[in-house]
Amino acid sequence: MISLRTDRRDVAAGARAMAPWLAGIVPFGLVIGVSAAQADVPALAGWLTGPLIYAGSAQVATIGMLDAGAAPIAVVAVALVINVRLIFYSATMARYWRGTPWWWRLSAAYLLVDPSVAVGLDGYQRLGRDRAHAHYLGGAVLLWVSWLAAISAGEIAGAGLPTWLHLEFVIPLYLVGQVISRLADPSRRRAIFVAAAVALLALPAPLQLGIALAIAAGIAAGLTARPAGPTQSIRPLQPSTEVPR
Amino acid sequence: MNAWTVILAAGLGSYLFRLSMIVLFGRITMPASLERASQLVAPAAFAAMAAAGLATACMSLGATHAAAPLAAVAAAVIAVLRTGSPQAAILAGLPVFWVTGALLPS
Numbered sequence: 267m268i269s270l271r272t273d274r275r276d277v278a279a280g281a282r283a284m285a286p287w288l289a290g291i292v293p294f295g296l297v298i299g300v301s302a303a304q305a306d307v308p309a310l311a312g313w314l315t316g317p318l319i320y321a322g323s324a325q326v327a328t329i330g331m332l333d334a335g336a337a338p339i340a341v342v343a344v345a346l347v348i349n350v351r352l353i354f355y356s357a358t359m360a361r362y363w364r365g366t367p368w369w370w371r372l373s374a375a376y377l378l379v380d381p382s383v384a385v386g387l388d389g390y391q392r393l394g395r396d397r398a399h400a401h402y403l404g405g406a407v408l409l410w411v412s413w414l415a416a417i418s419a420g421e422i423a424g425a426g427l428p429t430w431l432h433l434e435f436v437i438p439l440y441l442v443g444q445v446i447s448r449l450a451d452p453s454r455r456r457a458i459f460v461a462a463a464v465a466l467l468a469l470p471a472p473l474q475l476g477i478a479l480a481i482a483a484g485i486a487a488g489l490t491a492r493p494a495g496p497t498q499s500i501r502p503l504q505p506s507t508e509v510p511r
Numbered sequence: 512m513n514a515w516t517v518i519l520a521a522g523l524g525s526y527l528f529r530l531s532m533i534v535l536f537g538r539i540t541m542p543a544s545l546e547r548a549s550q551l552v553a554p555a556a557f558a559a560m561a562a563a564g565l566a567t568a569c570m571s572l573g574a575t576h577a578a579a580p581l582a583a584v585a586a587a588v589i590a591v592l593r594t595g596s597p598q599a600a601i602l603a604g605l606p607v608f609w610v611t612g613a614l615l616p617s
Contacts, residue, residue, distance in 0.1 A: 481556045
């Protein structure tokens with residue numbers, strides 16, 4: 267039974283559990299907002315990547331590739347490939363949402379993303395299923411509101427800032443930060459170097475199709491590397507280690 | 512297909528991904544290789560976009576001014592390696608980009 271009226275304390279506990287994530291998420295949302303304001307994309311369309319795609323990496327790719335004039339089908343394909351992990355998050359939560367009303371499954375699924383899965387799973391492992399629903403919702407709704415607020419603030423600030431600041435360079439720097447921080451794992455390292463090399467070689471390819479080719483080559487190369495340890499099942503990130511994707 | 516339809520299509524596809532296994536629970540099993548591949552998508556995509564973005568920025572600025580983004584990226588790499596924080600890339604790289612750009616002849 268899902269009764270949020272009686273589970274206010276669990277909703278609040280979920281929101282509190284989400285708070286540490288916000289330190290990494292809010293700057294990321296600001297960066298996306300600034301990049302959307304600077305990109306050659308309608309301002310509202312850039313903002314809509316927040317509520318519609320609702321996954322930072324795919325939003326960065328979508329805005330960046332649209333700005334670069336990539337083929338629409340390539341943009342959609344890259345965004346969806348980046349979001350394939352959502353299928354695994356869906357599988358992770360499915361067992362806890364079995365037998366719940368459809369309205370719950372449709373709305374709770376919409377809020378699925380790395381931090382909400384992390385906070386939600388913690389609740390499902392510690393609390394009873396009904397209380398854990400409220401815990402999940404408290405964290406997930408706070409995340410959603412904070413994410414959209416951060417993108418809005420970034421977009422407003424980005425539109426008013428002078429061009430000499432070259433804020434369009436924020437996204438490449440953000441990507442560099444993400445790439446360098448993932449070099450420790452051998453599979454990821456190989457994927458990163460091969461993807462970067464193929465992207466440079468395929469730069470003359472029309473409509474930014476080189477990006478899609480580079481991602482495919484990077485993944486294929488990463489799969490040939492020996493994993494660092496036993497195969498890890500996909501799991502949400504921890505707030506202190508990486509920015510949510 | 513314009514920017515609006517691209518964003519709508521990517522959003523709809525992402526939502527279907529989120530809903531997929533909740534609807535299909537127990538009917539299909541995801542192969543382990545796909546699970547491993549999905550962990551490589553973000554690093555590969557980020558590396559590809561960073562390399563292409565940097566190369567495009569250097570080419571658009573010309574040989575003289577290409578030093579600014581290159582210096583910024585070098586500063587970003589050093590900052591992330593030293594601090595372990597991805598956010599350090601922007602905090603270190605952007606000021607270096609501004610300063611190097613200002614020092615270069617126009």
